[in-house]
Amino acid sequence: MKKVLTTAILAALVGMAPAMADEKAMQDALNRWQQRLSEYDAALSVAQTDEQRAAIAEPDGADVASALWKSICTKTGERDEWVEPTAEERMQGAKPGTHKVSTYAFEEAWAAPAVFWFINRPQQLAALFEGKPRQLSFYADALLKSIDKRHYNSPHIAASCAKLAESPSVRVYKILEKVYTRNQDATARGCAALAMSLMLTNPTIAAAEGSETVARGKRIFFLKQALNLTPEKTQFGSGTVTEVASELAYVMRHLSVGSIPPQIKVRDMEGKEHALPTPGKTMLLFFWSVDEEVGSSMVAKGDSLKKQYPGLEFCPITVHQDTESWSARLQELGVSHSYMDNAENSGGMAYRVRQLPMAVLINERCQILYIGYPDMKLQTALTAHYNDNIVSGPRVRIGEAEQGEEAPIIQPGSQPTPVSPPPAELQSSDEAPALREMPPF
Numbered sequence: 001m002k003k004v005l006t007t008a009i010l011a012a013l014v015g016m017a018p019a020m021a022d023e024k025a026m027q028d029a030l031n032r033w034q035q036r037l038s039e040y041d042a043a044l045s046v047a048q049t050d051e052q053r054a055a056i057a058e059p060d061g062a063d064v065a066s067a068l069w070k071s072i073c074t075k076t077g078e079r080d081e082w083v084e085p086t087a088e089e090r091m092q093g094a095k096p097g098t099h100k101v102s103t104y105a106f107e108e109a110w111a112a113p114a115v116f117w118f119i120n121r122p123q124q125l126a127a128l129f130e131g132k133p134r135q136l137s138f139y140a141d142a143l144l145k146s147i148d149k150r151h152y153n154s155p156h157i158a159a160s161c162a163k164l165a166e167s168p169s170v171r172v173y174k175i176l177e178k179v180y181t182r183n184q185d186a187t188a189r190g191c192a193a194l195a196m197s198l199m200l201t202n203p204t205i206a207a208a209e210g211s212e213t214v215a216r217g218k219r220i221f222f223l224k225q226a227l228n229l230t231p232e233k234t235q236f237g238s239g240t241v242t243e244v245a246s247e248l249a250y251v252m253r254h255l256s257v258g259s260i261p262p263q264i265k266v267r268d269m270e271g272k273e274h275a276l277p278t279p280g281k282t283m284l285l286f287f288w289s290v291d292e293e294v295g296s297s298m299v300a301k302g303d304s305l306k307k308q309y310p311g312l313e314f315c316p317i318t319v320h321q322d323t324e325s326w327s328a329r330l331q332e333l334g335v336s337h338s339y340m341d342n343a344e345n346s347g348g349m350a351y352r353v354r355q356l357p358m359a360v361l362i363n364e365r366c367q368i369l370y371i372g373y374p375d376m377k378l379q380t381a382l383t384a385h386y387n388d389n390i391v392s393g394p395r396v397r398i399g400e401a402e403q404g405e406e407a408p409i410i411q412p413g414s415q416p417t418p419v420s421p422p423p424a425e426l427q428s429s430d431e432a433p434a435l436r437e438m439p440p441f
Contacts, residue, residue, distance in 0.1 A: 022071045023110045029067035030113055033059070065124035068114045072106040073139075079103055107146045112154040115143055119160045144175070152178045155185035157192070162237030162244075165195035170208045173199050180222075190229030194241055197222035197248060201256075216252075223248060247352075255352060260366050264347035266317055266339035269327060274339065276315055276347075277362045282385065283313040285360040286374070287353045290318060290329040295357035298374060299335050309386050319345055361385070 036059035047053040081101045085094035106115050118125045122140070129136035148171075151157060157179055164172050176199070179192035197219045199205045206215035223245055230241045237244065254262055267273055277283045284305070288295030295316075302314040316338040318326065330338055341347040351360060359378050361370040363385065370381035 022074060022105055025071040026068060026111065026114050029064050029071065030117065032067075033061060033064045033117075036061075036064075061121060061124055062127060065118070065121070065128060068117060069125075069128055072104070072111045072114045074105040076103045076105055076108075104142065104146075106143060107150055109150060109154070111146075112151045112156045115146060115151055116154075116156050116160040118143060119147075120163050122163075144172070148175050148178070153183050155183070155188050157183070158185065158188040158190075159235070161188075161191035161195040165198045167199075168202050168204055170205060173205050173208065180225075186229045187231065187234055190226045190234070190241060191236055193222040193229065194226035194236060194245060194248075197226065198244075201251075219248075219252060223252075251352065255368070255371060257368050257370065259368050261360065261362060261368055262350040264341075264350055266341055266347055268339055269330070269337070276317075276339075277366050278313070279366055280364050281313045282309075282311055282364055283315055283362045284382075285351070285362065286314065286316045286357060287348060287351065287360075288316055288318060288357040290326065290333065292356050294374075296333055296335075298357065299338065300333060302335075302337070309382055312382075315339060317341055317347060319348060 040056065040059050043056045044053055047056060078100045080098050082096065083099045083101070084096045105111055125140060125143075126136055129139065147157070152175060161176065161179070164176060167173075173196060176192045176196050180189050180196065183189050183192070200209070200215050200219045200222075206212060209215040209218060226241055226245050232240075232242065234241045239247075253259060261277065263275055263277065265273055265275055276285060286295070286299065286302075288299055290296060299316045302316065306312050306314050316335070318338060318340050326340060330336075351358070355373070357374055358372065359370065359374040360368060361378065361381050363369055369385055370378050372378075
């Protein structure tokens, strides 16, 4: 009996040896990465000019990615799993059912740090399978599945919630919901709550909650939970939970459909100051740049929009620049009416303009009807607001034109242009508009 027990113990230890070696290899790779990050941060901290900082290369993680993947990609056996075939497989006669599937080391609890390293750096995983899209798709799905089945309860997931929040997938939202309800770590639960609040800004995710009212209520609830559960200065992506939550609260209160937006002051082409929006008028605030093609095209057709939608105040607003060169550029474009933001670009900052062009449709009660890129959704909002009062005749199209029609204002496939960040001196200046107070919960 004693001999049998000894044999069993030895067999177990032999089985554990490869896993222990893989875990050590994973930790060694992660330690190398942390060392490089520390050296990079130290170099940035001593650089005295923007040129010096720009010359410091970010650490290359290719070798770390390779070592990490080697440590967690080992097949460990098989298990029975219910498999739903893809649409293509269904067409070929495949049916759902239980199948034998391989298991991998990255499904083990010890591998969680490496799994979340790849979640935060999907480009490194893609580089490992360059030219092998099917393998990349398989392993990306398998890593996400390992979080759903095992790693949702890991405290390490807190550092990946910001990246997961970038996904438009209901599946990812449900994984974060599992983290929030089942993870034992308060920080992980708080980060998951903030990620869910951010994801609920996506109409697809909000629709999964049943209605906009329910989705909005959950956004506020999860936002409050994020602040209650996480310690002060907890990182969330490039900021802290408090910073991201404050910004989200500002957007929810002032820059979402149904909200009252901030009032801004701009100057017209004669230098006269105006406060926008104006109560009692339906206004389309349109942030654009004279050097940006899509916005320029729409501003040039602004008169047509106003004719089609009687009473619409079309208000193009450009970022601040030299008045003389600005006026000259407007003349080249044939634009006779536009406003200019002030020298601190406080209007664009108040509306959180991160991409150009950006449209904000506001009704007579100063409530936002639409905010975002001027595509067909803007046209739908305009049509819904004006209903039967739209002037008949040639339509101004915002979107893809049908055969024989005049080219639309926004060409198919056009994309917004990212706005350059404000100069460093404005980012830290007291003159830059501060975040508004968070709404009461």
